[in-house]
Amino acid sequence: LQTSIKNMERELLCPVCKEMYKQPLVLPCMHNACHICATEVLLQQGYICPDPTSEPTSPASTPATRSPRLGRRIVPKPERLDRLLKSGFGTYPGRKRGNALHPQSVLFPCPLCQRDVDLGERGLGSLFRNLTLERVVERYRHTINVNAAIMCQFCKPPQLEATKGCTECKSSFCNECFKLYHPWGTQKAQHEPIAPTLTFRPK
Numbered sequence: 001l002q003t004s005i006k007n008m009e010r011e012l013l014c015p016v017c018k019e020m021y022k023q024p025l026v027l028p029c030m031h032n033a034c035h036i037c038a039t040e041v042l043l044q045q046g047y048i049c050p051d052p053t054s055e056p057t058s059p060a061s062t063p064a065t066r067s068p069r070l071g072r073r074i075v076p077k078p079e080r081l082d083r084l085l086k087s088g089f090g091t092y093p094g095r096k097r098g099n100a101l102h103p104q105s106v107l108f109p110c111p112l113c114q115r116d117v118d119l120g121e122r123g124l125g126s127l128f129r130n131l132t133l134e135r136v137v138e139r140y141r142h143t144i145n146v147n148a149a150i151m152c153q154f155c156k157p158p159q160l161e162a163t164k165g166c167t168e169c170k171s172s173f174c175n176e177c178f179k180l181y182h183p184w185g186t187q188k189a190q191h192e193p194i195a196p197t198l199t200f201r202p203k
Contacts, residue, residue, distance in 0.1 A: 023129060038124055138197065163175050166192075168191045168192075
């Protein structure tokens with residue numbers, strides 16, 4: 001049983017950061033990578049990522065269903081970029097980079113294929129979010145009790161454990177933050193709370 005669990009866990013690890021997937025994107029080669037990891041890799045390769053704060057799309061998503069938390073900027077951590085550089089990620093023999101600052105087509109070095117995958121001119125903007133994989137990761141976390149506690153996404157440190165989720169806001173809240181962001185007498189007060197979660201199904 002332990003062997004089966006370990007084998008399953010390996011399938012749920014991002015090939016870039018070696019941690020469980022967070023907002024995985026499906027590459028054209030049908031492998032996956034975390035959204036932030038893919039962004040960091042392209043930045044390390046010299047590509048310009050115009051909007052690293054945007055959420056990856058899903059087959060069912062529309063602008064109205066995007067998270068209101070887009071204003072929270074996802075900034076690649078220098079130590080992660082250093083780790084990628086030291087590991088030689090994307091520098092395997094035969095790699096052709098071309099004009100990285102103004103690419104006609106964005107190439108992503110898939111660590112599993114060991115080759116460049118063409119993302120087209122839109123780069124990460126052309127990829128879809130793997131919602132099925134996200135849900136599998138979340139269920140696995142709960143099953144093995146790894147990071148099972150979902151923390152409030154709006155608390156100032158120290159964060160409190162989330163007690164409610166909101167499908168409209170696509171976020172999880174502690175009791176106080178839920179009240180703060182859903183003030184009485186406003187349209188948000190009509191939002192139906194659900195159990196806290198890290199994955200929200202697009203409408």
